Amino acid sequence: MAKRIMIAGAIGSHPLLSGGYSWVFLQYVLGLRRLGFDTYYIEQLNEKDRVDDDWNKTNFYASVNARYFRMLMQRFGLGGNAALLEADGPGYVGLSHAEVEKLAPDIDLLINLSGHLHLRRILGAVRRLMYIDLDPGYTQIWQEQYGINMNLHDHDVYVTVGLGLGSPDCSLPTCGIRWEKTLPPVVVEEWTTAERPGKAYSTVADWRSFTPVEWCGVWYNQKADEFKRIIDLPQHTTVPLELCLFIHADEPDRIELEHRGWKLVSPTRHTATPDTYRDYIFASRGEFTAVKHGYAAGRTGWFSDRSACYLAAGRPVIMQDTGVGRYLPIGNGLLTFNNFETAIDAIEQVEREYNRHAAAAVSFAREFLDSDVVLGRLLRLAGI
Numbered sequence: 001m002a003k004r005i006m007i008a009g010a011i012g013s014h015p016l017l018s019g020g021y022s023w024v025f026l027q028y029v030l031g032l033r034r035l036g037f038d039t040y041y042i043e044q045l046n047e048k049d050r051v052d053d054d055w056n057k058t059n060f061y062a063s064v065n066a067r068y069f070r071m072l073m074q075r076f077g078l079g080g081n082a083a084l085l086e087a088d089g090p091g092y093v094g095l096s097h098a099e100v101e102k103l104a105p106d107i108d109l110l111i112n113l114s115g116h117l118h119l120r121r122i123l124g125a126v127r128r129l130m131y132i133d134l135d136p137g138y139t140q141i142w143q144e145q146y147g148i149n150m151n152l153h154d155h156d157v158y159v160t161v162g163l164g165l166g167s168p169d170c171s172l173p174t175c176g177i178r179w180e181k182t183l184p185p186v187v188v189e190e191w192t193t194a195e196r197p198g199k200a201y202s203t204v205a206d207w208r209s210f211t212p213v214e215w216c217g218v219w220y221n222q223k224a225d226e227f228k229r230i231i232d233l234p235q236h237t238t239v240p241l242e243l244c245l246f247i248h249a250d251e252p253d254r255i256e257l258e259h260r261g262w263k264l265v266s267p268t269r270h271t272a273t274p275d276t277y278r279d280y281i282f283a284s285r286g287e288f289t290a291v292k293h294g295y296a297a298g299r300t301g302w303f304s305d306r307s308a309c310y311l312a313a314g315r316p317v318i319m320q321d322t323g324v325g326r327y328l329p330i331g332n333g334l335l336t337f338n339n340f341e342t343a344i345d346a347i348e349q350v351e352r353e354y355n356r357h358a359a360a361a362v363s364f365a366r367e368f369l370d371s372d373v374v375l376g377r378l379l380r381l382a383g384i
Contacts, residue, residue, distance in 0.1 A: 005032050009028075029076070035375060040082065041082040043117070044085050052064055069093045081094075083096070104122045104125035109379070114132070114134045124154075128157075141213045141214075161182060161183065162300040185375050200242040201347070202285075203287050205227075220294030220298060242265060278309070287315060288319075291319060296338075299323035311361040311365040
């Protein structure tokens with residue numbers, strides 16, 4: 001009998017313009033299913049996250065959260081293997097509360113992504129628990145400095161996508177936990193395309209997502225601050241630079257970005273569903289992106305699930321350096337920069353030999369990011 005594995009995430013908690021966010025969790029579900037495991041997906045929906053199409057609070061069954069979750073269940077054939085559970089009531093989509101609780105003792109491993117699942121009656125019943133940290137440095141600072149409950153207790157195995165967390169180069173806290181390291185998985189067959197690349201290097205970004213945080217007297221700021229350091233870049237390169245950007249309509253930076261030559265496109269059009277998000281990446285020439293300040297300044301070795309998708313699609317990635325070059329080969333398909341000049345140089349390198357870098361991007365994805373490889377290692381860490 002196939003082992004049973006459950007993924008806990010936050011697909012339904014972010015139902016509006018979150019096609020890319022959904023892929024973070026879908027890669028695990030689809031990848032484990034591809035490996036032959038009996039795979040389940042579970043999520044609790046808190047009252048504060050239940051909204052209608054206008055972002056107004058509403059009840060569970062009237063929420064866009066429930067509607068979006070049903071759509072994804074049908075789109076990816078999750079059928080009777082997924083549950084969206086009302087955290088403070090009896091509501092559910094897919095498997096009911098009682099069905100999940102009955103199933104829990106037979107789950108060989110529950111992978112709790114970012115600790116999203118807090119339901120003790122389920123966490124306490126499964127055979128083994130793995131915590132995967134998706135926001136290295138921030139997760140630990142929120143817990144240690146600000147006392148936010150990141151749900152770090154009572155897991156059997158702890159893993160982070162911060163390849164440098166806990167190393168001498170990274171001075172950010174570890175919460176006293178020995179963190180194993182992983183890269184984000186990508187189901188390569190879902191991202192293979194024969195479409196010709198577009199003209200623009202792009203990324204999908206939230207201009208101001210995390211509030212700045214402080215650790216040991218150092219403030220770690222937002223992605224907006226990092227993009228501002230290279231805001232004149234479009235005026236110094238011959239290829240278009242595009243941002244599918246979540247930015248408030250009244251944000252002064254929006255006008256400044258466009259004035260400096262960045263092309264801004266609508267998340268409403270490109271990130272409404274996993275399919276529109278994937279189509280957007282397929283239509284790009286590659287990814288060019290700054291990262292959250294904490295990832296770079298903290299030398300976390302963070303690597304993006306979004307960049308994994310670009311690479312698997314054969315789109316070269318140029319990302320701000322997080323220290324990842326200490327752990328992965330860079331320079332072919334994946335390039336990094338740490339200032340204005342090295343950003344220009346990286347773009348020029350890719351453009352001089354675009355076809356070689358595009359082929360190298362696919363090779364990198366297959367060697368390091370393929371869900372068969374990444375998930376296989378995670379299962380070994382968990383003793384499965």
